Amino acid sequence: MDGKPTINLGLEGIYFMESKICKVDGKAGKLYYYGYDIEALAARSNFEETSYLLLHGELPNVKQLADFSRALSEERNLDDKIIDMIKSVPKETNPMHTLSAAMDLIGAYDKNAEKTADNESTSIRIISKIASVVAAIGSIRATSQYTHPDPKLSHTANFLYMLNGEPKPKEVVKLADTMFLLHAEHSSNASTFSGIVTISTLSDIYSAVVSAINTLKGPLHGGADEAALKMITGGIGKDPDKYIDGIISSGNRIMGFGHRVYKTYDPRAVIIKEQLKAAIGDSDSRVKEIAETAFGIEEATIKRTGQKGIWPNVDFFSGPVYSYVGIEPELFTPVFALSRAPGWCSHIMEYLKDNRLIRPTVYYTGETGRPYKEINSR
Numbered sequence: 001m002d003g004k005p006t007i008n009l010g011l012e013g014i015y016f017m018e019s020k021i022c023k024v025d026g027k028a029g030k031l032y033y034y035g036y037d038i039e040a041l042a043a044r045s046n047f048e049e050t051s052y053l054l055l056h057g058e059l060p061n062v063k064q065l066a067d068f069s070r071a072l073s074e075e076r077n078l079d080d081k082i083i084d085m086i087k088s089v090p091k092e093t094n095p096m097h098t099l100s101a102a103m104d105l106i107g108a109y110d111k112n113a114e115k116t117a118d119n120e121s122t123s124i125r126i127i128s129k130i131a132s133v134v135a136a137i138g139s140i141r142a143t144s145q146y147t148h149p150d151p152k153l154s155h156t157a158n159f160l161y162m163l164n165g166e167p168k169p170k171e172v173v174k175l176a177d178t179m180f181l182l183h184a185e186h187s188s189n190a191s192t193f194s195g196i197v198t199i200s201t202l203s204d205i206y207s208a209v210v211s212a213i214n215t216l217k218g219p220l221h222g223g224a225d226e227a228a229l230k231m232i233t234g235g236i237g238k239d240p241d242k243y244i245d246g247i248i249s250s251g252n253r254i255m256g257f258g259h260r261v262y263k264t265y266d267p268r269a270v271i272i273k274e275q276l277k278a279a280i281g282d283s284d285s286r287v288k289e290i291a292e293t294a295f296g297i298e299e300a301t302i303k304r305t306g307q308k309g310i311w312p313n314v315d316f317f318s319g320p321v322y323s324y325v326g327i328e329p330e331l332f333t334p335v336f337a338l339s340r341a342p343g344w345c346s347h348i349m350e351y352l353k354d355n356r357l358i359r360p361t362v363y364y365t366g367e368t369g370r371p372y373k374e375i376n377s378r
């Protein structure tokens with residue numbers, strides 16, 4: 001090749017496939033799952049129905065949804081070996097490591113793991129079990145206890161039940177369910193891409209999901225909500241303008257702000273902010289304090305960064321919402337993972353329909369022909 005090629009760091013702006021699953025319109029601040037507007041899904045659908053949509057490309061009819069919900073419910077149980085593994089992990093371990101190891105182990109015990117033809121039913125198993133694993137990690141860390149699933153509850157109600165050892169009120173379940181739905185899919189984000197890279201080698205769907213989990217872990221992706229909440233709580237009782245100036249002038253980023261694709265308000269953040277506003281009316285004073293501080297920081301940040309196209313993303317409000325739901329910050333990223341599982345599985349199956357090994361090229365800038373010196377003469 002003559003001359004230096006264009007290098008697209010972070011693969012920004014590179015199209016690597018066609019997809020019908022998700023459209024992220026970063027200019028207009030719009031998001032569609034299989035053509036359905038996220039506002040309509042958040043207002044009228046739920047996580048189970050949306051998961052069906054992501055796996056099948058169509059909304060289910062009454063029977064299809066009932067069958068799908070039953071299949072999810074039937075997969076909730078965790079084998080004792082998985083629970084023992086979760087119990088054996090040191091308390092200080094990052095729960096994303098535990099989640100990754102548990103999902104890999106579930107794959108190791110699944111005799112159908114390598115059967116591509118079973119990927120649809122394996123996806124249902126993954127979506128169901130990842131929620132049970134996250135709940136088990138949370139409850140074992142908090143109380144050393146594992147709560148067995150309740151097959152009569154919805155996916156989200158059961159997750160909160162397993163996490164807390166008791167059922168949560170309907171309005172709390174509804175808010176958590178909306179958060180899961182909003183996080184369920186987001187096109188070729190880093191974790192999804194990593195899952196696609198893994199499946200492109202004709203590995204298996206568990207391995208691809210485990211790659212996605214490990215990629216989600218970082219603070220520039222799934223770890224942003226925990227970092228954003230830390231920043232929000234650090235601003236309690238402070239003047240938001242001075243607080244934000246301090247963060248920016250010390251060269252730090254405002255967590256939960258900015259996005260590679262959205263150069264305007266993230267539509268998921270718009271939806272969840274409204275729901276948070278409505279919910280805090282009857283929440284405790286700590287959650288109100290967190291939410292009100294978040295609104296102040298949001299306004300102060302937009303004044304400084306809006307013109308540069310840096311607006312709140314969904315993770316800015318995830319922390320305050322999960323505080324209301326009663327989820328501990330260390331569990332935010334695992335909860336993001338259980339929410340994103342349908343999107344990961346959907347992309348993995350779509351990619352396999354027309355698989356090609358992903359193998360991009362680097363532009364080599366090193367030397368060639370260096371003389372090899374024996375170790376004693378270096």
Ligand code: ACO
Pocket residue numbers: 219220221222224252253254255256257258259260261305308310313314315
């Ligand atoms: N706070 C302050 N400044 C920011 C922020 C932010 N959150 N995000 C970007 N910028 C600034 C950068 O400093 C840079 O400024 P410069 O041009 O003066 O150097 C400019 O905006 C462009 O930044 P990039 O890093 O090139 O933009 P990119 O598209 O790669 O950023 C990213 C996307 C990584 C998400 C970034 O906005 C960020 O770090 N945000 C904070 C972490 C976060 O919230 N992540 C969650 C993403 S959403 C999700 O995973 C669900």
